[in-house]
Amino acid sequence: MERHALPMTITEKILARHAGNRSVRPGDLVEVEVDLALANDITAPLAIRVFHELEAERVFDPEKVVLVQDHFVPNKDIASAAQVKMMAEFAEALGISHYFDLGEAGIEHVILPERGLVVPGDLVIGADSHTCTYGALGAFAAGVGSTDLGVIWATGKTWLRVPETILLVFEGQRPRWVGGKDYILSVIGRLGVDGASYKALEFRGGALEGLPMHHRFTMANMAVEAGAKNGIFHADAVARDYVREHASRSGELFKSDDEARYLRVEHFDVSDMEPQVALPNSPDNVAPISAVDPVRLDQVFIGSCTNGRLGDLREAFEVLKDRKVARGTRLIMIPGSPRVYLEAVREGMVEGFLKAGAVLGPPCCGPCLGGHMGVLGRGETALSTTNRNFVGRMGHTESRVYLANPAVAAASAVLGRIGSPAEL
């Protein structure tokens, strides 16, 4: 008879499988086989340099390397053009099939699930901190820097310390205008920006049953904003339907054991939850919208790897349809991928957004990181559906950023100040 393995969490089980061990415990240092290794136009150039320094001839598996042009594209300047070109040449030379150039490219964390490149049970490592997004599909996904990634390209492996897990249990009925963004902002507000440092966040509970995928991606995406290594859901029927629709593989379903050990358990009752807002200058400076001053806004941004999916645009559309953006406020919207953009056109949303007075950008990270396409000037204030509002994140160090969900962003654009859709 097989010896009963130690009870494990879903994170521990996926790490054990990829380390070739029967079981792992928090604190163990394990070497794991990587299923997918991702970089973008900012992190790839350094990873390519590392890959060449290692004198590797090939990447470990050209089907398991993904390169996405998304941060400073369309090229914001000559230096960006050089980085983009370097990545294109590397993809060509190494025969990397999942290379996404303009036209196919969009935000990496929107594209990969959409293209079926991540399925439950996978171990995904990306040179981007928001790689944790894929935990929404029941995969282990974590961000690293470029050197780690270059080493993975050359060896197919990396080392990870098995994290302890904080279990987050969501109960209750989801109120109108509240969703994944509000749930995760509540978590970050409660835990703090380093409250989950080096830890796994596991999202569970009745309130998450039937929760559409775009909300889950938003929640897993911002796990890193509490310092977490990964954020993970169990792949339930909703996730499995999503995977069936988008991927050719079905993946492997892992489930936390009932007796699995957690560092701690936090409960969230969503029934009375209001839309949440993170105030300047930290994602953990969170308050319910009724407690936030109706601050005048120079800019509203709807998009990013956090909230640039079709479901996010639909929520914004519900608010913006037949309304006008307030004079003196700019509304920038960026669909997260060409597919999201095309579907938004088909559904008539793009016409609605344009009539409302929004400007639509091409699929890319856009103004989220203050690089281009909507950089904030000195003294300006923005409300954004993105994930970070650090000092200077979206432009001048004397600009201020509030974070919220897409419906609140849309309503605030109409009001010209921070406000709730319920006010309209």
Added chain:
Amino acid sequence: MDYEGRVWKFGDNVDTDLIIPARFLNESDETILAGHCFSELRPDFAEEVKQGDILVAGTNFGCGSSREHAPLAIKASGIRLIVAQSYARIFYRNAFNIGLPALEAEEPLEGLRDRIRVSVSLESGRLRDLESGRSYRVRPIPPFMREIIRAGGLVPYVKGRARAEGNWRLY
């Protein structure tokens, strides 16, 4: 291994956007990156930092983006060692990977100020303020990270392992 140098003191939650703003990430050359290091937070840093200086910070140093440009800019500016109360995990890995040791202090480094000289002894696990004589406990570097630093970073470490063992091969 021992270090001695001048302190640059930072607070809690210094994020990678403050270390190197994203608009400069259109470059990968560390000398250029170093010229923009802490440009918003400490405009005097890039000009006045000296080879061998020591960066001292509070909790959650290097949070936010995974950009390796952050530790690269710090290292290329001349900083030889970071001592903070805690780090964001990606920054911590990145620092060791590029051969920049990042030590964890076991107590708040409240008494330290800019430009005072300190010595750090890894053997005794002590950081000493050479002006006041006050000393602070620092945690030993985990064995695996020590190996990476001894090799000079992750690239030489992996090359060495690939030469030595069959199961770490370079494709």
